[in-house]
Structure formats: C-alpha cells, structure tokens
Amino acid sequence: MKILQRYFAVSISQAVAFVLLALLLLAAFMDLTGELPSVGKGEYGIQHAFLYVILMLPGNVYKLMPVAALIGTIYTMAQFASSSEFTIMRASSMSTRMAAAMVFKIGLVFVLITFAFGELVTPRTAPMAERLKLSAKGGAVSQEFRSGMWTKDVVHSDGLTGPVTGSRFFNVRQFRTDGQLLDVKLYEFDTSLRLRSLTTAKRASFQGKNTWQLEEVTETRFANSAEHAAPGGTFGQETSAVSTRTLPSLLVVSEITPKILSVSSSDPTRMSVNELAVYTRHLAESKQETERFKIAFWKKLIDPLAIFVLMALALPFAYMHQRSGGVSLKIFIGIMIGVGFMLINSLFSHLGLLSTWPALLTAIAPSALFMLLAIGALWWVERH
Template sequence: MGLPARRPHAPAEGRARGQGGRVMAPFPKIHDLYVSRMVVMTVLLTWTVLVGLDVVNAMISEFGDVGKGNYGLLDAVTYIVYTIPRRAYTMFPTVAVIGALMALGQLAASSELTALRALGLSRRRLSLSVAAPLLVLTALMMVNGETLGPWGQRSADGMKTAAKSKDMAVAQFSGLWAREGDIFLNAQNGQEHADGKDTWLELDDVRLFEFADDGRLESIARVATAEHRKSGWLLRGVKRTYFEGNSVTQTEVMEEHWTSQLDAAALAASASNLWRPRYMSARDLRDGINYRKRNGLDASEFEEHYWGRWFYPLNVLALCLAAIPFAFGTLRSGGAGKRLFIGIVFALGFWLLQMQFVKLAGVYRFDYRIAYLMPPVVMLGVSAWLFRRRSG
C-alpha cells in the first residue's frame, strides 16, 4: 500500500483563504516587513541626502548676511539648525516618492518582486506593504509640521532679527517689537501692500509704549492700523492713555501722524519673517484666518496654506501609489539613475499641477479644498489605470 500523495503547497495568499474565498492573511507578515523595511531605509537615506543638500544651499545663502549687525557665523549655523525640522517636513513628499521608487526598483532589479509575486502576493498587498510605513512617517511629519517645525522657524527668525538689529526683536507669542527712542512699538500682525509703483507697510493691532527719561511709563497708545507712507507713519484708530502723577487721562482720535525714523524696510523684513503663512502651524493659520475675516482683511493666503496642511497626507499617498505600478514593469531594467529620474518627474509634475490649481483658486476665488483635491484625484486615477494595465 503506497503512501498518500502529498498535496502541493498553496501560494501564500491561497493558504490564507477561508470560506467564501476571502483572503484571511493577517498584516503584516514577514514579506510585508521585509518590503516595509527596505522602503523605510531607502526613504531615510534619500531624506538625508536631499535635506542635506538643502541645508548646504541654505548655509551658503546665509553667509551673505554674516557681518550685518551682530549676526555672526555661529548665528548663521544656529539659524540653519533651527530650520532643519521645517525643511524635513517640506521635503518629505518628494522624498517619499523617490525613496519608494528606489526601494521597489532595487527589489525589481534583483527579481525579489518577481519571487514575491510567484508566492501569490498581489500587487495590492505589495502596495500596502509600501504604503503602511510611509503613512507612519507621514503622521510623524504632520506632528512635526504642527509643533517642532513652526517653533524652530519662528525661533530662528527671531534670533536672526535680534542679531541683525539691536532695536528690533521678534517674539513667538507677542509679535514684533521695535524701539524708537523712548517709544517701544509692538505689532501683532503686519503685511506689505502694493498699488502700482507705491508700496507701503501696514501693521495691525499696534501698541506704542512711551517712557520718560527716568523710566516711568508716560503713555500707552492702542492703534488699529499703522501705515508707513513716504510722508511718515499714519496711525488710524488711536486710543491713548496718559499716566500723570495720580491721574489717568484718555484720548481718542481717528488719525494721527507719527514722526519717526523707524526703519520701515527692516520692519517689513521682520514682519514677513514673523507672519509667513507657509511656515505656520494649522492652528496659527486658523487663528489668522479668523482674525482677518473679523477685521475685513484678505485671508486667502492663510486659507491656501491652511488647507495645504490638511491635504499633506493625501498628497504623499497619491504620489506614492501613482508611482508604485512602475515597479512592476519599467523599473525592472535600468539603474538607480532611471528610478531617480522617474521619481523626480513624478514629484515635479505633481507639485506643478497642484500649484496651478491653487493659483487658479486664488485668482477665481473658488474653494481651496477643490484645488488641493484635484491633483491627488488625478494621480490616484493614473495609479488605478496603470494597475489595470499592468494586470492586463
């Protein structure tokens, strides 16, 4: 009596099928961890290289400011170090797609992807193995973009402003500070305006603290807006409180001219550093939007960057999923240069497409959410089409 015939081993996913033919394989398995580890290592290496190049380029640019005021070489290095978290956040979507393509290209070139497919792994399962670690890194970058990144950029700008000008300082929570003789200016918000060839600086929610020679506080003025024109400073909505001995008096005027030698160009540079929406957290952007809407100001720039924060993870996912199908065909041949080229083309194409949609939203005043949603939808559509084509 012979031995019973041995049943051939079923493919990896076939063994995991339960009743009804549904896949019951848990996630992750060894092959998932292997692919994920390869993706993470390649992404981290790519991240280090690209952020390093960005830091070197920024350092060269910072050397041009060394020697202005008390801004020295050590200050320039400190400034760059503070901005590294923000640079890592900004660079990550590009790093993710290039790193994923490099990792999958390496697996394809060594026929490891072919071996995994022979075990019964579907393209969807391999895509999940790639997307899972990228989602974890994306979550970390979102936390970084809301905490360490804005704090580091704000600290760097404040340190640089204070070093370059002894009469100005930028504080994270109290806004812009400047000194003009015995008067100290504090502005919570500000921006530059242009009308043809005429440009001017406008500061909002301004406080003017005037001190006597003996250090006594003489008056506090609350100013709705302060505009710096060629003729000088024009203060609008001025409410001033005078402190005289044991008495306090208050005055209120609609407009008042302020003769001051305060450097408006330096103030404008400091204001642009302090209130750059692209470097703010989502919470600060939301507060800025509410502030501008309450005061009848244009909030489009803040809305643009605010919704950009929310669509950040979708951008990363769409970029990587659209690039993954190339690993099953195009990346099997060719070296690292080809993979790098494809990754850069994908990243640049995506950002150019999104930039155009966002600019159109600003010009034609339609919802920024639509502008940010369209490019990921296009990329995910390309990914789905490429998957069907590769499967055919």
C-alpha cells in the same frame, strides 16, 4: 505576510531615510548660501547663519518628505524588480492589492512623522530661527511695506463685547522680538468709515487680557458726527470739530495680540493648523481677505496625505523588468515626478488664489490628479 511586511518596511524606510537626508543636506546648503549676504550685518555672524539653517531643517522635512517617500519607494521597487524578488513575491500569491496595502501601512508612518514636524516642531523652531536672526541684526521685524506692519481689528462698545461701533487700523513701524511695538499709529473709523481718531505713540507693550499700554501718546479726535456734516453729506473743515491731547500713557483694548502680530508677519507654510484657523477667523471677523490663509490651512492638512498618493505612484515600478530601464533611470523618473508634483502643487495654490477657487478644491486638486495617474498606472501594469 508579516515577514514580507517587515521586509518591505525596512527596505523602504532605509531608502526614504537616505533620500531625505540627501535632500535635507541640499536644502540646507541652499539656505546657507541664501544667508551668506546677511552675514556681517549687525552682530549676525556665520555661526548665527549655521544655527538659523539648522532651526529651519524641520520645516524642510515637512516639505521634502513626500518627495523623499516617492524616490525612496521607487528605488526599493526598482531593486525588487531588478533582482526578480517582486516576481517571486507575486508567484507566492501576493496580489497588487496586498502590495498596495503593505505600502499604505508604511506610508502611514511617514504621514504621521510629517504631521508631527508640521504641527509640533516647525511652528516652534521657525519663530526661534526668525528671532535669532532679527535679534542678531537689530531686533526688529522687517516688513514688506516701507510704512511698517499693518493689521486691522473691530471696535466694540464694551471692549471686546457689545455692538460693533467701528474699526481700527494698526500701523507699527517696528515689532521687536520681545513683543514691544515702536512708532505706533492707530486709525479708528466709525461704522460709516469716517475717521474718528488718530492716535500715535512712541512705544506700546502688551499687558495681557487684550490690553495694550501706549506710551508718549498724542491723540487727535475728529467730531465727524451728523451735526458736523455739510449739506449734501460732506464734512466741513471746522477746527472746532478737531481736538488734540497729549498723554504720558494710554490703555487700549484690542483684539490684536502679539501672537496675531507675529502670525501676520509669518509665512503661512510655517504655521500650524491651529494658528492658521485662529488667524483666518480673526481676518474674517475684521472683514479682511482670508483666501490665502484658507488655502494654506487646507494644504497643511492635505499635503502630508500626498505621501500615500506618491507611494502608490511608485508601486508600478516594481512591475517594470530590467529591459524597461535600469534602477538609475527609474530613480531619475521618480525625481522628475516629484519635482513635477511640487511645481503643480505650487501652481494650483497660485491659480486658486488668483481665480478665487474654493480653498479645499485648490489644496486637493494636485493630489487627486496624481492619484488618478497612480490608479491608471497600476491598472496598466496589471493588464500587461
């Protein structure tokens, strides 16, 4: 069985490596095509586009490995069937359970490689690619909103500790790749969501220990306390309740760090499990929506395990004889299954977010569905 296991491992690994290389080249070509419109903006040249695409390749390995494992395994199983090798293996007392166990061991290697790319490589190369692109085009992080980047934290009575006294909204027009913030506005509210102060600054730099140094500061404070409230609970427009001061610099203690700001502008699919957990906890503590990042967290853990499911789904192709279709037809079927899995996986992510399904259920449902399909296919080929 050791010889047979080695034969399975070499054959499947070679096929998966070949398919993965082909898929990566296709993905790189599409990424490069998408970057061409940016070439010529600022100092962003064709060499930057090529380097950007290369740095994004580890993320494509993470996304494409399950499909490559499926197609490569189907190709190998179809080759075994066409040459009657699998029939000889079965005649030599190899059961379906033994074949599945050998495929599982090979799949374990692919799962570990995928986890390594998703957790160790991509979270480092993807930010490098973005920094390269941004520095060549001007050095500022572009945002979805015209008003810039928005994030929120909680204000405590003693810096980062003590009772919660309010909340603070950060608005940053530009977040530079060196960590400096430009055109900063801080909106601070009390626990009753009454505006307590508005602070604007030309620049802000992180000093460590959750401290930001604001420069060229204008601070406007609103005395929206109970004694300033008009009858009925509304607040009057008394100018004495508003005070403004201008400062050359001001230190602000906040839970927001450059890491959180960079993560908040990142694609969740390119973040590590640890980054997703930290940012999700920050969002939960500041009472913001966390569902999108919870789904990304569970998908990050479960998606590599889908390799086991897809390789199990490829095993029944070894039982299909030549009259059931040639190798090319089986590969085409495998491609359709892989594309279908990716589409269903993406569909469930959006449906789970819109329907507020539990994040774990949303992440695991596509793999569970295809696992049932694999079990049914194996049961059918065993019976026939």
